[in-house]
Amino acid sequence: MISPQGGGWSAAKVAAYRDAYELFTQNVYFASKETGGHTALAAHRYLSQKWFLNAIWDGLSRDIHDFKFLKSRQLGCTTEARALGCFWIGIHDGMRGAMVFDTDGHKEEARLEIEMMITGLPKSVRFPRIKALNRYQMVLENGSLMRFLSAGVRTSKSSGVLGRSSGINFVIASEMCSWDNQEGIKALKNSLAEEYEDRLYIWESTARGFNQWHDMWEEALGDELAQVATFLGWWLKDTQIIRRGTAMWDKYGEPPPTDEEHARIGQVKSLYGFDVSPEQLAWYRRKVDPTREREDEDPEDSYDLQDQPWTAEEAFQASGSTFFDAVKLSGRMAEAAPQKYQAFKFWPGVDFFQSTIERARTWRETQLKLWEEPQPDGCYVVAADPAFGHDENNDRSAINVLKCYADQLEQVCEYASASTPTHQFGWLVLSLAAYYGLYSGSTVLMIVEINGPGEAVWREIGQLIAAIRTGYYRDAARERGVGDMINNIRQYMYTRSDAISGGNNYHFKTTTQLKVAIMERLRDYIHNGKLSVRSQETLEEARSITRDGDTIKAEGRKHDDRIYTLALGIRAWEERLQRSLMAQNRTKKADDARRALSVADQYQLLRQYHLNDFFRRKASARAAMNYQISRQSWGRRF
Numbered sequence: 001m002i003s004p005q006g007g008g009w010s011a012a013k014v015a016a017y018r019d020a021y022e023l024f025t026q027n028v029y030f031a032s033k034e035t036g037g038h039t040a041l042a043a044h045r046y047l048s049q050k051w052f053l054n055a056i057w058d059g060l061s062r063d064i065h066d067f068k069f070l071k072s073r074q075l076g077c078t079t080e081a082r083a084l085g086c087f088w089i090g091i092h093d094g095m096r097g098a099m100v101f102d103t104d105g106h107k108e109e110a111r112l113e114i115e116m117m118i119t120g121l122p123k124s125v126r127f128p129r130i131k132a133l134n135r136y137q138m139v140l141e142n143g144s145l146m147r148f149l150s151a152g153v154r155t156s157k158s159s160g161v162l163g164r165s166s167g168i169n170f171v172i173a174s175e176m177c178s179w180d181n182q183e184g185i186k187a188l189k190n191s192l193a194e195e196y197e198d199r200l201y202i203w204e205s206t207a208r209g210f211n212q213w214h215d216m217w218e219e220a221l222g223d224e225l226a227q228v229a230t231f232l233g234w235w236l237k238d239t240q241i242i243r244r245g246t247a248m249w250d251k252y253g254e255p256p257p258t259d260e261e262h263a264r265i266g267q268v269k270s271l272y273g274f275d276v277s278p279e280q281l282a283w284y285r286r287k288v289d290p291t292r293e294r295e296d297e298d299p300e301d302s303y304d305l306q307d308q309p310w311t312a313e314e315a316f317q318a319s320g321s322t323f324f325d326a327v328k329l330s331g332r333m334a335e336a337a338p339q340k341y342q343a344f345k346f347w348p349g350v351d352f353f354q355s356t357i358e359r360a361r362t363w364r365e366t367q368l369k370l371w372e373e374p375q376p377d378g379c380y381v382v383a384a385d386p387a388f389g390h391d392e393n394n395d396r397s398a399i400n401v402l403k404c405y406a407d408q409l410e411q412v413c414e415y416a417s418a419s420t421p422t423h424q425f426g427w428l429v430l431s432l433a434a435y436y437g438l439y440s441g442s443t444v445l446m447i448v449e450i451n452g453p454g455e456a457v458w459r460e461i462g463q464l465i466a467a468i469r470t471g472y473y474r475d476a477a478r479e480r481g482v483g484d485m486i487n488n489i490r491q492y493m494y495t496r497s498d499a500i501s502g503g504n505n506y507h508f509k510t511t512t513q514l515k516v517a518i519m520e521r522l523r524d525y526i527h528n529g530k531l532s533v534r535s536q537e538t539l540e541e542a543r544s545i546t547r548d549g550d551t552i553k554a555e556g557r558k559h560d561d562r563i564y565t566l567a568l569g570i571r572a573w574e575e576r577l578q579r580s581l582m583a584q585n586r587t588k589k590a591d592d593a594r595r596a597l598s599v600a601d602q603y604q605l606l607r608q609y610h611l612n613d614f615f616r617r618k619a620s621a622r623a624a625m626n627y628q629i630s631r632q633s634w635g636r637r638f
Helices: 011-025 047-061 077-091 104-119 182-190 212-221 247-252 259-272 278-288 302-307 326-336 422-436 454-469 474-480 482-486 512-528 536-543 561-576 578-583 588-596 599-636
Strands: 029-031 038-040 066-071 096-101 130-133 137-140 145-150 170-174 200-205 227-232 342-347 356-359 368-370 379-385 397-404 409-417 443-448 489-491 545-548 551-554
Touching: 011 047, 011 077, 029 104, 047 066, 047 077, 047 200, 047 227, 066 212, 077 096, 077 104, 077 145, 077 170, 077 200, 096 104, 104 130, 104 137, 104 145, 182 212, 212 227, 247 278, 259 326, 326 512, 326 536, 379 422, 379 561, 397 422, 397 561, 409 422, 409 536, 409 561, 422 443, 422 454, 422 489, 443 454, 443 561, 512 551, 512 561, 536 545, 536 561, 561 578
Parallel strands: 066 200, 066 227, 096 145, 096 170, 170 200, 379 443, 443 489
Antiparallel strands: 029 038, 130 137, 137 145, 342 356, 342 368, 368 409, 379 397, 397 409, 545 551
C-alpha cells in the first residue's frame, strides 16, 4: 500500500490520499444487502458515496477539516465513513480517534464491521493490524487508538461526559438526528484538535425535525471557510430506479410529471446540477405513494420527506403534521434568497429620545433587517409580538412591517431579539411606526399582541404618545419632527368576527381559536404568493410549524415569533385597511405604475385629473340646473 506524503494539504497530497484510499477499499469487504455476501467496497460504490468522498477531498484541498453531511436513508455513506475511519487511523501513527453513534446497539454493530474490515485485509496489504480490541476501543499496531462511544437518545446523568478529558483529532459521528445530548456535543467539540494538520471530523445524519443536528447544519452553512456542508439526496443512489418495460414502470413511470414534480426536478438541477431521470422519479413515486392515491394538493408525509428529501430544505421537516407545504416554502425561499437588506442594531438609551438604531457591525449584531425604506403615500402595518406574548415558550420579541396594497402585502422590515425589555420594546415599536409614517399622506396601522407582557408594551406606547402630544416630551418631539410623524399612526381595534357592531378593543389578545384563524390565513397568503416574505429566517421558522388539533406552534426548541407577527399583520390589513385600498384601486400593479412615472408624466397626469374633475363638476352643475328648470316647468302645468 502506498503511504501518502506528510506535510500540509496540497493537490499532490490529496491525490496521494485518494489513490491510497482507493487501493485500500479494493481490499475492504463488507456485507451488502443488495448484492448478498461480502463485496469489495471499491467495486460496489454508489454515486452517493462518490459525492461523499469528493466533498472530503475537495475540502481538505482547501484546508477544511470539518464536514457535515445531511443525507437521505440507505445511501451507503455510513459504511464508507467507517472504512475511511479505518484507513485514517491506520495511515497516521499515534492518532486519537472516536466513532460516536446514537445507541449502544449501533455502536456494537459498527465495532464488529470495522473489526471485519481490518481482519479481512489480505496479508499482501501493508496496513497496521489490531493490537487490542474491546467494547470501548481499538488499538492498532501503529499506536493509533479508536474509541467507540454512544451519545444516547435521551438525556442522562452521563450526557456531559462525551469526549471529556480526551484529546481527539479524528471523529466520525453518525445519526446526529437521534442524539439527545446537547451537553455531550459541546464536550466532544471542545476536545477536538484545532491545529493538527491531518485532523478530520465527519458528522453524518439524516434529518429528524428541528433539533441540534439542524442547528449544526445551519452553523456549517454559515461557516464556509471552516466547514463543508454537503447534501446527499435520494437521487444519488444508482439502484433506486424502476426500469422501463416492466409492470412497475407502467404504474409508476408512465404518467408524466406533475407540476409539483417538475418544480422539484428543477430545484435539484438548479441547486445540485443533477438531472433526475424518469426511472428515478418512478422509484420515488412507489416509495412514498405505493397506492398512487395521493392528490397534488395533499401534503406529503413528513417522515417520507425526512427520509427521502429532494433538497436540503425539504430534509428538515417537523415530525407529524406540518402546517406549511414544504414545496411552497422551498419556492418562497428561492424568491427570498437574492433579496438584499440593510442590517441594524437597536441601541436603547435612558429614554425614548436617547435610543438609536445604528448599522450592525457584524451579522451577529443584526437585530433589524430593512428591505425597503418608507415611501410617500405608503400604507403600512407594524405588527409586534413581545417575548412570551402569544406563547409562554417563545423568548424573543419580534416586529414585522408590511407594506399594504389592495391585493397583496410585502415584508419591508423585520426585528427579532431575545434581549429587549418590554419598555424598550415599546420604544422600538413606536419608532418603526413613526419612521414608516415619515411622509405626509402615509398611513401606519399598529397592532400589538397584548397577552402577558404585551400589555406592558402597549401601556408604554400609549404613555409615550400622550407625552409627545401633550406632555413634557412635546418640545423634544417637535425638535425631531416626531410629533408630525406619529400623527399618521393608527391603532388596531379588535372586533369579534361574529359581532354585529360595537365591542371594539385595542390591539390583539391571542386565544387558541384566534391563533388558528390568523395562522390559517397566513398559510393561504404564503402558499398563493400574495404575501411576499423577504426574510429567510422567517421562512425557516415556517418550516418548523406543526399542527396538532387546534395547537399550531413551532416544534421543539424552535420559534414562531417572526411568523406570528406576519399573521397579526395580515389580520390588521384585512380588517382595517384592505377595503379602503380597494376603493382607491391601490393595487400593487397600479402603485408600481404610478411610481414609475417621470416628473413630467406625474404633472401631466395631475393636470389631466384636474381637467377631468373640472368637466365633471361643470356637467353636474348643468344637470342640476336642467333638473330645476324641469321641476319649475312641471309646477306651472298644475
